[in-house]
Amino acid sequence: MSSQIYGIRAVMEAINAGQPINKIFIQKGIKGELIKELESSARKNGIGLSYVPVEKLNRLTRNNNHQGAVAQISPVEFHQFEELVEQVLNKEETPLFLMLDGVSDVRNFGAIIRTAECCGVHGIIIPKSGAAPITDDTVKTSAGAAFNVPIAKVDHLKDAIFYLQSSGIVITGATEKADDEIYGIDFNQPTAIIMGSEEKGISPSTLNIIEHQAKLPLIGKIGSLNVSVACGVFLYEVVRQRRG
Structure with missing residues (x-):
């Protein structure tokens, strides 16, 4: 490892x-x-x-x-961001990317990678600074999925967002501060979903440049979900919509 x-x-x-x-x-x-x-x-x-x-x-x-x-x-080789995007765009599939803005817990990261693999995510994009490393614990928690999902590191997440947008990818940020719920977003178009850090969520400057912000309905007294759980709900809504 x-x-x-x-x-x-x-x-x-x-x-x-x-x-x-x-x-x-x-x-x-x-x-x-x-x-x-x-x-x-x-x-x-x-x-x-x-x-x-x-x-x-x-x-x-x-x-x-x-x-x-x-x-x-790292036990995993990272992919070059622009090359990964081009490879995905050349596939006969609707692109689905996952971006992580400051997720720092290695086990949360591993759980997210596992769910991403199960949901057919084409690539995970993380910043070089402030992101959880890929360790043996990450790989173990991912049940080996870390070897199957391409992961790219970028200098600045916002630059990656601009690049994806220029490539026709629509960005949705997961945030409890959103007015709209997830179920009103059309995920049948080329999509990237951003999940924020465990404590601070998505940075305000990032939220300002993306197309959609969406939240999950929370019926109980707790104000938020664990980031890996929330990520799973978002990704499976994409799967549900795309399976028709």
Whole structure:
């Protein structure tokens, strides 16, 4: 499954080679030009940095030859966003994309991937920063679906939205702040659904640029659903409509 690379130069080589890195752990308080270069390269490529005590690095590598840097490699290869969109548009199927705006829990992410695979989602789009990594737990929770659904990372979700819109994809955001319920949205057209983070939902600036906002009816006293559950309801409404 997922693996690790350790040593400052080795991690830098992995970044330069385009390895799917989830996160880089850096020893707290470590100094030097190489570390600065590593930090700069990681930020430029949208890779998260976590500063930890040396004891954690020792545990991760089971030795002390890490030189203060350990990278976690994703078990899943990511797709190039524009290429993925073009491939989907060339299929004889109505496109269905799923976009995640800040979903940060790996198990929620895994559950969402599993449902997306079952609903025929053509691709999942996540931002490089602030999104849950794909870890062994993600893959396990997805029941292996993480290997079957193409996942693309983008620098900025809003740029990806504009690209999808220019390609004829209609965007619907799932938000309890919407006036309209999900059942009034036509999902028989090329569609992308956006799910927001567990705590904050979809960012206001993103909601301002999409075509539709939709909510689920909540009859009980709780004001919101778990994001993976809500995602499942949205996706199966798409399935229901498209099956006629």
